Amino acid sequence: MAPPAAASDDVPAPRVVLFDFDGVLLHGDAFYLFIRSRYARSWLRKLLVLPCLPWLLLQLPFSRRHAARTLVHAALFGTGEQRYQAQARAFATELVQHSRLFNRDALRQLRRHQQAGERVIVVTGCEQALVGGILEQLGLGDVELLASRLRATATGMRTGFHNIGANKLKALAGHGVRAWQVAYSDSLMDVPMLKPAAEPVLVNGTPKLCKKMDAALGRVVGRAEWR
Incomplete structure (x- = not known):
């Protein structure tokens, strides 16, 4: 006669819940x-910025992202990493x-997920130091965070890894997260997430956005009207 099977001590993994930041937790764009x-x-x-204006005017019709990057680099010209970190925390x-x-x-919804024992991760295109400082000030410093990162150069901080679109999947995979149950966003750019x-x-x-999102996902997406 076979011995009775031992009771399993395995504890089910908590549900993983992803939140975008800009447009979801914050009205607007923090960076x-x-x-x-x-x-x-x-x-x-x-x-x-004045010497950059001809370049900006040429780029704007084709790529708002490249134009925005130029403005970011000018705004951070001469700013080292430690100084930037301090300024980001102060602005937060x-x-x-x-x-x-x-x-x-x-x-409130984010905190409800936490209270339910779920694993909450903020996955955002906002910059790491800035959004991390904001979450800390909001009393959410314990929330896991995957964000965009700047890089230090001889002329100041410049754009590095931009955590948007499919890059969010790369960031999640690098963080060891390959499956999640809930994801909140306000943007079509987050279709991959x-x-x-x-x-x-x-x-x-x-x-109009709801229709586009339903079409992109191939199913009816959940709706949240939050203020």
């Missing part, structure tokens, strides 16, 4: 607000003081 503040506070940085503190910029319903989710959720989508 854009940071760069805009750099120009608003310095006439010198505005002057640095300043931003959180304006609580109306944050989506309270989304933050939403498609594998059992429960993809579009946040504050217009009827």
Whole structure:
């Protein structure tokens, strides 16, 4: 007679829940607000852009991303890594003081997932130091974070890994995450992240965007109206 099977001690892995940041937890784009503040506070940085204007005008009709990158590089010209980190943290503190910029319903939903014992990861195109500082100021410093990264050069901080679109899948794979159950986003750019989710959720989508997202995913996406 075979001995009785031992009871399994295996504990099921917690559900994985992904949140985009800009447009979901925050109304707007945090890094854009940071760069805009750099120009608003310095006439010198505005002057640095003047020689770039012909290039920007040529690039804008073809690639807004390249034009935006030029503006970022000018805004961070001469800024080393430690100085940038300090400035990003200071701006994060300043931003959180304006609580109306944050989506309270989304933050409550994130905390509900945490309280349920689920694994919450913020996966965002926002820059790592800035969004990390914001989450810390919001009392969410324990949330896992996958974000864009700048790189230090002799002329200042420049764009590095941009965590958008399919790059979010690379970041998740590099973090050891290959499956997730829920994903929240407000953008078609996140189709690669939403498609594998059992429960993809579009946040504050217009009827037109909802139709496009349904078509891109090949199914009806969940809707969340959060303020």
